[in-house]
Amino acid sequence: MRPIYPISNRTRVMDLALQLLFTGIGIGAVYALVALGFVLIFRATNVVNFAQGEFSMVAAYLMVVAVEAGLPYWAAFIVALLGMALLGVIFNLGVYYPLRHRTYLPVIIATIGASILLANSVLAIYGPQPQVLQGWFDTPGLQVGPVYLDSQYLLIIAVTIGLVIFNFWFFEKTLLGKKLQATSQDKEMASLLGISVSTMIMITFIYSAVLGGLAGILVAPVLFVSIQMGSTIALKAFAATIIGGFGDVAGAIIGGLALGVIETFGAAYISVPYKDGFAFLVLVAFLIFRPQGIFGERVAEKA
Amino acid sequence: MRLTRRDFAAGIAAGIAAPYLIRSAHAQGATIKIGMCAPVTGPAAESGGYAIKGAKLALDAVNKAGGILGKQAELIVEDDQTTNPGIVLAFSKLAAQSDIVGFLGSIRSTQVHAMAPDVIKLGKPVMIGGTDPNLTHMGNQWLFRCRPNDSYSGRVIAEYGVSTLGKKKWAVLHSTDAFGTAGGKALTGALEKLGATTFDQGYANQSQDFTPVVLAIKQSGADILGSYFTFENDLGIFARQLRQLGVNIPWVGSPSITNVTALKLAGPALYNTYGVADYAEDSSEGSKAFGKIYRDAVKVAPDNQSSWTFDAINVLAQGINKAGTTEPGKIREAILAIKKFPGAEGEYNFDQNGDGLHGYNVVKNDKGNIVFDKHIEFND
Numbered sequence: 001m002r003p004i005y006p007i008s009n010r011t012r013v014m015d016l017a018l019q020l021l022f023t024g025i026g027i028g029a030v031y032a033l034v035a036l037g038f039v040l041i042f043r044a045t046n047v048v049n050f051a052q053g054e055f056s057m058v059a060a061y062l063m064v065v066a067v068e069a070g071l072p073y074w075a076a077f078i079v080a081l082l083g084m085a086l087l088g089v090i091f092n093l094g095v096y097y098p099l100r101h102r103t104y105l106p107v108i109i110a111t112i113g114a115s116i117l118l119a120n121s122v123l124a125i126y127g128p129q130p131q132v133l134q135g136w137f138d139t140p141g142l143q144v145g146p147v148y149l150d151s152q153y154l155l156i157i158a159v160t161i162g163l164v165i166f167n168f169w170f171f172e173k174t175l176l177g178k179k180l181q182a183t184s185q186d187k188e189m190a191s192l193l194g195i196s197v198s199t200m201i202m203i204t205f206i207y208s209a210v211l212g213g214l215a216g217i218l219v220a221p222v223l224f225v226s227i228q229m230g231s232t233i234a235l236k237a238f239a240a241t242i243i244g245g246f247g248d249v250a251g252a253i254i255g256g257l258a259l260g261v262i263e264t265f266g267a268a269y270i271s272v273p274y275k276d277g278f279a280f281l282v283l284v285a286f287l288i289f290r291p292q293g294i295f296g297e298r299v300a301e302k303a
Numbered sequence: 304m305r306l307t308r309r310d311f312a313a314g315i316a317a318g319i320a321a322p323y324l325i326r327s328a329h330a331q332g333a334t335i336k337i338g339m340c341a342p343v344t345g346p347a348a349e350s351g352g353y354a355i356k357g358a359k360l361a362l363d364a365v366n367k368a369g370g371i372l373g374k375q376a377e378l379i380v381e382d383d384q385t386t387n388p389g390i391v392l393a394f395s396k397l398a399a400q401s402d403i404v405g406f407l408g409s410i411r412s413t414q415v416h417a418m419a420p421d422v423i424k425l426g427k428p429v430m431i432g433g434t435d436p437n438l439t440h441m442g443n444q445w446l447f448r449c450r451p452n453d454s455y456s457g458r459v460i461a462e463y464g465v466s467t468l469g470k471k472k473w474a475v476l477h478s479t480d481a482f483g484t485a486g487g488k489a490l491t492g493a494l495e496k497l498g499a500t501t502f503d504q505g506y507a508n509q510s511q512d513f514t515p516v517v518l519a520i521k522q523s524g525a526d527i528l529g530s531y532f533t534f535e536n537d538l539g540i541f542a543r544q545l546r547q548l549g550v551n552i553p554w555v556g557s558p559s560i561t562n563v564t565a566l567k568l569a570g571p572a573l574y575n576t577y578g579v580a581d582y583a584e585d586s587s588e589g590s591k592a593f594g595k596i597y598r599d600a601v602k603v604a605p606d607n608q609s610s611w612t613f614d615a616i617n618v619l620a621q622g623i624n625k626a627g628t629t630e631p632g633k634i635r636e637a638i639l640a641i642k643k644f645p646g647a648e649g650e651y652n653f654d655q656n657g658d659g660l661h662g663y664n665v666v667k668n669d670k671g672n673i674v675f676d677k678h679i680e681f682n683d
Contacts, residue, residue, distance in 0.1 A: 027511055027512050030511075123346075127348075127349055128346040128348070128349065129564055130535060130536045130564060130568060132568055132570075141547055148547050148548055148549070150547065222511075223536070224539055224540070224568050226536055232509050232511065264512065264514060264515060267515035268515035268518060272504060272505065272506050272507075272516055272519065273505045273507050275506075275507060275515070276507060
């Protein structure tokens, strides 16, 4: 049911749209960060890592533990990211490596199993109650004209922009980045050229775990730290990855941002309870009309 | 020694008869047994622990006061795993023990619905904490509720907002799950009877962002907010965004707004809000007495997770003692006859449906402390 009161002082349409746009981009940036992790692992291994969301959740809990242990916020941040790098190594060795010569299906199922294991391990250790993690800034936000800018969302957007630039530089300008690209494009050829494929895949898992963790730590002050936080974000991030074009870094970012904005505007102007529905409606539309996503290339089945 | 055919037959017969004889001996044994289904594992394990402690504290008090029918009472706990199949299994295990005379079910309505058919089959009294009004209105004569049902929470929120706070333009925000929809409907219905206008807004659980909801409330021109939140993290995110976006209208919420977890997550965003609470420590002498016993024994603040089980044991013990027998039908009649019984949750006056409480407390969040404001009781 829409508003029933005669609104004399209705917030101007433009102000409303600007507020929604900022929030949509903020939440979309979170989806984009997690989507980036999906894409990197997919490019390196050709499988979807369904534990990517749990990387965010584990990192947020590591951060809570480190802050509660009395570490300064920046030190807790570093400890949490180092913890995520270690988790990336363990994940690669424990989940991907033993199944690397199998088809993609057992690996995907293994990542689902790992996701359940991670969620339940944290539940067993920390309990079901959601936790609070303070944001990076003491000021919760700024009022700029009619728009309230949440400081944590500003940070998330800034980090996402920074990561887009870093990824471009890293993958296009550095030797390591080029080796990683070569590995993701053709493992056999990369191996013939003297690139250690297993090392490159290990690095990809570490980087993806750190990226997922970064998203979790950044979003935790907004969404709180809970066992479900990872799976909720990951579902949207997965949709963003498909919309952007699976395997495309720029697509993941654009897909994530687009999804955040679409669902926020859909909720405001059409229906709040069906907010998630808009995101998945867009996903279904892409799967039907443009399955390769915005930036993906059509891939024909190999003979 | 040779084993004759006769010895063998006698041995078999003794083996078959032994469990029955032992069980029968137990039935006439030294203790009165009460079964309890509680979440020992699963997402609600923490609150399940509080529920068991509340029940045990009541049992200790009952035993010190002479027990039930002159015998000491004993609590048998089965893990309901915080799931519907879990509580069905737990209840079936307890129901198989014929010497258990009464039971404690769940605080979750969905679990009570799951076990309800087996409760009818067994035909023994089961005390419940689930607040779905239908539970005591669907012909199951063996369910006895030790918390006020949701029809009362909606009426109390409406009554307090309209009569005490003097607000008539309401925004009603509720989850779109079964609990939230029923609560929102009850509140909207109660507000319409009081002549208030409502702007109804649902939301899906586990929303990451409430900006569109807050802006809709802001646009609606409502001067008061009533809410039914299912999950504390949703409530926390909404509360923060509500304040950030400059909406500072009075807010009266369902019990989750006074929940310890919600207070921790939302912090100052919930200051000066009101909530309905079935347990409020300062609401009555019975509530204060329970609060003291609980704090001394468990060393944490009491809440409704433990208060309803505390009352459930006391009401059941009172019912059996008044009945003077463990015959289920007589116990049922005795429980339904209980009036003006002072419990931790309030004064129990059972109606013929099995509802013991008919009102709620209104509490205020005073800088993070939950302070009792008033009790609103309905007699119809």
